[in-house]
Amino acid sequence: MMPKDRIAQPADAEYTLIRRALEIISGKWRLYLILLLDEHTLRYSELRQRLPAVSEKVLAGELKALVTLGVIRRDVFAEVPLRVEYTLTSKGRSALPILRQMKQIGQIFNEHFDAT
Amino acid sequence: MMPKDRIAQPADAEYTLIRRALEIISGKWRLYLILLLDEHTLRYSELRQRLPAVSEKVLAGELKALVTLGVIRRDVFAEVPLRVEYTLTSKGRSALPILRQMKQIGQIFNEHFDAT
């Protein structure tokens, strides 16, 4: 979020928008969840299998946060046993091209040190 | 960093590169520092004035981290009083266009909720 009690700067408008973008992929697992759900709609147990190192609390919490942000959608099917599916929303999908462009930054900083 | 003990997925290569990109803007102040230094080279005290809410420890630590990552450069001028200037490196500058594209994601998620 915005730091408090600071002098307004021209960079603030940019900062705020980029921060909002970062919010959807902050944390250790959100980016993974988005990339996985770009491939398929998945149910809760399938996400757990693909992310074995994440705890129940964190997985459920991150999914809930992404739903609130409007990145993914949660569909409940009142079957027995219960089925819950998670799907990227159109807004979530629209963010993917730019997320994938960020790989370019990653590649730039994989190269050798060049402090010019 | 990469989560440990998980099954390898096709998304891993993407995840790793995007994570590396995120590393340079993770934390509460790095994005601010980069945007400020894109406008001018600044000395330590000037950065402090423009970011009044940041503590000495955090500011100095983040600057050091960005130098280590190769995003910014630290130039020391052995004057009295001492002068230290921070400047974006060419690698740092090359990341800016993509960072600015992320504003598009921010705008998408500023719009009304649309869970399709």
Add this chain to the structure above:
DNA sequence: CGGCATCCTTATGGATACTG
């Protein structure tokens, strides 16, 4: 001036048992 060292508070992530 430009930090670093120390101590403290808060945020994030995790393990595990239990529930609708």
Add this chain to the structure above:
DNA sequence: CAGTATCCATAAGGATGCCG
């Protein structure tokens, strides 16, 4: 099956005093 609740561990950020 798909979570919640509780408690715990670690990391990130902050306040402040001191030093080259």
